[in-house]
Amino acid sequence: MPFIPHTEEDVRQMLAVIGVDSIDALFDEIPPTLRAKPLERVPEGLSEMQVAALMQARARTDGQPLCFIGAGAYDHHIPAAVWQIATRGEFYSAYTPYQAEASQGTLQLLYEYQSMMTSLMAMDVSNASLYDGASGLAEAVLMAVRANRKSKSRRILVPRTLHPAYRRTVRTIVGNQKIELVEVAFDASSGRTDLAALQAHAGKDFAALVIPQPNFFGALEDVDALTDFAHANGMLAIAVVNPLAMAVLKPPGDWGDAGGGADIACGEGQPLGAPLSSGGPYFGFMCAKQDLVRQMPGRIIGKTVDVEGKPGFALTLQAREQHIRRSKATSNICTNQGLLVTAATIHMALLGGEGLANVAATCHANTVDLLARLGGIDGVERVFDAPLFHEGVLRLAAPAADVLRSLAAHNVLGGYDLSADFPELGNAMLVCATELRTSDDIDEYAGKLTRIMAARTQAKCPVEPKFK
Amino acid sequence: MLIHEQSRPGRRAFAQAPKDRPALDDIPVEMQRRAPPALPEVSEMQTVRHYTRLSRKNFSIDTEFYPLGSCTMKYNPRACNSLAMLPGLLGRHPLAPDTHSQGFLACMYELQEMLKDVTGMKRVSLVPAAGAQGEFAGVAMIRAYHDARGDGARTEIIVPDAAHGTNPATAVMCGYKVREIPTLDDGDVDVDALKVALGPQTAGIMLTNPSTVGVFERRITEIARLVHEAGGLLYYDGANLNAILGKVRPGDMGFDVIHMNLHKTFSTPHGGGGPGAGPVGVSERLVPFLPVPMVGFDGHDYHWLTEQDCPQTIGKLSTFAGNAGVLLRAYIYARLLGREGMVRVAEYATLNANYLARRLADAGFDLAYPGRRATHEFIVTLKREARELGVTAMDFAKRLLDHGFHAPTTYFPLLVPECFLIEPTETEAMDVLDGFVAAMVAIKAEAQSSPELVKTAPHTLPVRRLDDVRAARELDLRWTGSAG
Numbered sequence: 004m005p006f007i008p009h010t011e012e013d014v015r016q017m018l019a020v021i022g023v024d025s026i027d028a029l030f031d032e033i034p035p036t037l038r039a040k041p042l043e044r045v046p047e048g049l050s051e052m053q054v055a056a057l058m059q060a061r062a063r064t065d066g067q068p069l070c071f072i073g074a075g076a077y078d079h080h081i082p083a084a085v086w087q088i089a090t091r092g093e094f095y096s097a098y099t100p101y102q103a104e105a106s107q108g109t110l111q112l113l114y115e116y117q118s119m120m121t122s123l124m125a126m127d128v129s130n131a132s133l134y135d136g137a138s139g140l141a142e143a144v145l146m147a148v149r150a151n152r153k154s155k156s157r158r159i160l161v162p163r164t165l166h167p168a169y170r171r172t173v174r175t176i177v178g179n180q181k182i183e184l185v186e187v188a189f190d191a192s193s194g195r196t197d198l199a200a201l202q203a204h205a206g207k208d209f210a211a212l213v214i215p216q217p218n219f220f221g222a223l224e225d226v227d228a229l230t231d232f233a234h235a236n237g238m239l240a241i242a243v244v245n246p247l248a249m250a251v252l253k254p255p256g257d258w259g260d261a262g263g264g265a266d267i268a269c270g271e272g273q274p275l276g277a278p279l280s281s282g283g284p285y286f287g288f289m290c291a292k293q294d295l296v297r298q299m300p301g302r303i304i305g306k307t308v309d310v311e312g313k314p315g316f317a318l319t320l321q322a323r324e325q326h327i328r329r330s331k332a333t334s335n336i337c338t339n340q341g342l343l344v345t346a347a348t349i350h351m352a353l354l355g356g357e358g359l360a361n362v363a364a365t366c367h368a369n370t371v372d373l374l375a376r377l378g379g380i381d382g383v384e385r386v387f388d389a390p391l392f393h394e395g396v397l398r399l400a401a402p403a404a405d406v407l408r409s410l411a412a413h414n415v416l417g418g419y420d421l422s423a424d425f426p427e428l429g430n431a432m433l434v435c436a437t438e439l440r441t442s443d444d445i446d447e448y449a450g451k452l453t454r455i456m457a458a459r460t461q462a463k464c465p466v467e468p469k470f471k
Numbered sequence: 472m473l474i475h476e477q478s479r480p481g482r483r484a485f486a487q488a489p490k491d492r493p494a495l496d497d498i499p500v501e502m503q504r505r506a507p508p509a510l511p512e513v514s515e516m517q518t519v520r521h522y523t524r525l526s527r528k529n530f531s532i533d534t535e536f537y538p539l540g541s542c543t544m545k546y547n548p549r550a551c552n553s554l555a556m557l558p559g560l561l562g563r564h565p566l567a568p569d570t571h572s573q574g575f576l577a578c579m580y581e582l583q584e585m586l587k588d589v590t591g592m593k594r595v596s597l598v599p600a601a602g603a604q605g606e607f608a609g610v611a612m613i614r615a616y617h618d619a620r621g622d623g624a625r626t627e628i629i630v631p632d633a634a635h636g637t638n639p640a641t642a643v644m645c646g647y648k649v650r651e652i653p654t655l656d657d658g659d660v661d662v663d664a665l666k667v668a669l670g671p672q673t674a675g676i677m678l679t680n681p682s683t684v685g686v687f688e689r690r691i692t693e694i695a696r697l698v699h700e701a702g703g704l705l706y707y708d709g710a711n712l713n714a715i716l717g718k719v720r721p722g723d724m725g726f727d728v729i730h731m732n733l734h735k736t737f738s739t740p741h742g743g744g745g746p747g748a749g750p751v752g753v754s755e756r757l758v759p760f761l762p763v764p765m766v767g768f769d770g771h772d773y774h775w776l777t778e779q780d781c782p783q784t785i786g787k788l789s790t791f792a793g794n795a796g797v798l799l800r801a802y803i804y805a806r807l808l809g810r811e812g813m814v815r816v817a818e819y820a821t822l823n824a825n826y827l828a829r830r831l832a833d834a835g836f837d838l839a840y841p842g843r844r845a846t847h848e849f850i851v852t853l854k855r856e857a858r859e860l861g862v863t864a865m866d867f868a869k870r871l872l873d874h875g876f877h878a879p880t881t882y883f884p885l886l887v888p889e890c891f892l893i894e895p896t897e898t899e900a901m902d903v904l905d906g907f908v909a910a911m912v913a914i915k916a917e918a919q920s921s922p923e924l925v926k927t928a929p930h931t932l933p934v935r936r937l938d939d940v941r942a943a944r945e946l947d948l949r950w951t952g953s954a955g
């Protein structure tokens with residue numbers, strides 16, 4: 004039997020010890036009227052060989068198109084050692100390190116992770132992960148509402164330049180606690196948060212201001228001004244950052260000309276060693292200032308000593324967590340994204356600060372190249388003029404959905420269609436080129452887009468997609 | 472030694488990153504970082520050796536029996552991992568168009584269908600990232616349901632005192648007050664107390680069945696009727712689904728919404744703390760509120776269902792569509808098991824638990840619910856050992872580590888003193904269970920002859936018992952030394 008080691012003789016002996024004559028008799032406390040009928044929609048079991056053939060066919064169906072989509076998930080090179088080690092059974096098949104003495108491997112790794120993340124973010128403390136970037140921001144919002152001593156407000160300022168999926172996720176998660184998200188407009192020419200629009204909220208009572216860097220458009224926000232604004236108005240500053248970008252951009256702990264730094268830094272950990280994998284599993288990271296540590300959600304690892312004075316690591320500040328505090332916990336999170344953090348830690352160790360900076364700068368250079376090449380095509384133009392990091396917006400002389408469909412028919416995923424989330428931008432799309440996209444790839448994209456745009460202006464009709 | 476302490480300025484794992492660092496001329500200097508972050512500077516081999524060595528300090532399913540109750544630590548088939556990591560699946564961008572996603576979407580759609588079948592629910596959304604997020608989605612749907620009916624008076628969620636901590640924490644995250652009800656001496660929920668607790672303020676109840684004390688809630692049909700009559704809904708915490716897979720379905724018990732822990736029942740890896748996947752299934756009346764996105768099928772093609780298709784949805788729970796890679800592993804596991812394998816999971820998990828319970832009882836240990844049939848797990852209480860020998864459940868747990876077994880869940884549920892919640896799972900062989908009994912017996916003998924040995928355990932692990940108080944008082948949460 005797959006994954007069940009029992010022989011018939013084992014079963015006979017075990018039943019005899021229990022004192023029943025069949026396995027079915029062990030279910031005698033379940034009311035007979037509730038017993039299930041045979042399953043209908045679960046097919047018969049397959050051998051490993053058959054499932055392998057099935058999965059290979061499924062994977063082939065989806066092809067491996069040339070990808071210029073970012074929008075919160077980035078196609079980076081992951082060193083071979085990362086997942087070979089992360090999938091060692093000792094990491095892969097362990098669980099939450101409740102028995103510290105039998106989990107020093109995971110615990111020390113998590114402590115190293117906390118050390119690396121706090122360096123990267125220039126923050127004091129880090130937890131051991133949340134589910135992903137968007138849900139992590141929701142946790143940061145809840146934390147800010149709890150932690151802000153100057154304000155009892157349940158309102159949060161959220162720039163429109165935040166990833167729209169983050170905004171929606173935060174709304175789902177914090178909405179039932181009567182927390183209100185108030186949107187701040189962006190400047191149409193720079194693509195950055197409109198500081199004048201923000202000023203309209205000065206002196207009003209908000210718990211926190213969310214500051215994305217880079218923002219969803221790839222534009223670099225004036226994080227110093229935003230952080231100072233938050234602090235001058237009694238709000239906590241919540242940084243939402245791409246961790247890879249922090250290898251070359253000013254990290255949240257240093258934000259603000261007044262020197263305050265962000266109070267909470269969170270974001271999507273995917274660029275640190277998690278494959279695209281259809282959107283997950285990734286991990287949400289969260290760092291904070293020291294004085295907020297008791298308000299943090301999630302696991303935190305501390306260094307301590309054993310009875311002989313030997314250093315060791317253990318889960319700490321557990322009185323924040325659901326298994327101790329139940330309804331008074333800082334969050335309901337229990338299982339987190341441990342294995343992704345394992346990968347991220349190995350990834351960061353392999354690349355080091357210099358290596359990460361090389362990756363970040365290469366992504367950026369490739370994107371600048373991409374934007375220049377595509378922006379020079381007839382019917383394609385750049386939209387924003389602010390400095391950007393490794394992602395940018397283009398406007399098309401045709402509906403973005405049509406153009407992207409035509410590109411996809413030619414095996415290029417050309418970008419993310421912005422028209423549903425940002426109708427005010429017209430036919431706009433968000434594009435990105437990571438370090439994995441070569442100049443040949445960019446040539447290929449530019450060539451195909453040129454032909455598609457030319458065909459459209461000549462024919463004035465949508466290009467039919469190949470699919471269906 | 473920390474990886475940081477092996478760092479030497481200028482040392483690099485050169486093969487890992489692009490060789491050059493293009494200038495960032497177009498980014499104003501004041502926006503740039505002054506110096507790259509102080510991450511360890513180590514070679515590739517140092518890194519590999521360091522983390523390989525760390526891994527060896529872990530207990531894991533692959534190396535030890537890991538009977539952690541409520542967590543279903545069963546074997547994670549290797550094929551599930553290697554097939555989920557096929558390049559075409561691993562490299563798929565979450566926003567890839569449906570034209571380039573039919574293979575992936577087919578897997579997700581079929582998983583939705585299979586989960587509907589095994590739970591008896593009308594529809595399933597796969598997006599919650601773990602059990603607790605599934606709970607959040609479920610209770611948020613209960614709230615959305617009452618709100619949609621204009622019933623704003625329902626402010627309470629009822630939770631048994633034995634419930635997992637995520638249950639009350641979730642209810643609060645959804646804006647509810649928590650009302651606890653007691654568990655009877657036989658392990659069933661106190662139905663009389665439930666009757667008292669129910670009223671027009673009741674939004675719903677969160678139950679685990681089999682419950683967290685390891686027995687099947689025998690009066691579940693009556694409980695469902697009572698809660699429904701009071702206008703409340705029933706939430707099923709699916710952490711213990713392994714016990715009843717293919718045997719009984721939560722939908723048939725009367726539950727309106729359930730979450731499943733695929734990292735338990737569907738054997739996706741626990742990863743040293745995660746990731747998990749906590750899909751939710753609902754009865755007819757909650758279908759409109761399911762979290763998005765889900766996967767639809769029009770007879771030819773698979774497509775995403777989003778807010779546009781589901782206007783009453785509670786919304787999104789993550790940036791994309793949850794822990795897709797975990798869902799793929801669960802899908803592969805389900806295809807390997809098939810219909811007949813699903814039922815076997817419940818049968819052999821139950822067989823193993825009842826066998827182990829009986830053997831431990833025969834060896835002189837006290838079962839917390841001796842009159843009851845064990846489900847896939849059961850509780851031993853070491854209250855007598857603590858009183859007579861001064862050796863606690865914690866001491867037993869630590870000494871088990873020396874004997875080469877991961878400890879069961881300790882001190883949960885809180886209502887049973889000095890408890891061990893023991894879940895052997897179906898993938899363990901009889902001789903392993905016998906070995907565990909022998910270790911328990913040996914530890915008890917040690918507790919009689921040389922109690923200090925047990926009270927100061929473990930003795931053979933990389934560290935001895937750790938000072939948790941110091942960890943919390945003198946917080947040391949990151950490395951602050953300097954390299955080299």
Ligand SMILES: Cc1ncc(COP(=O)(O)O)c(C=O)c1O
Nearest residue numbers: 337338541601602603635710747
């Ligand atoms: C009974 C019970 N409910 C809920 C949960 C929460 O699930 P998760 O850890 O996946 O969030 C767990 C597991 O940890 C559990 O054992």
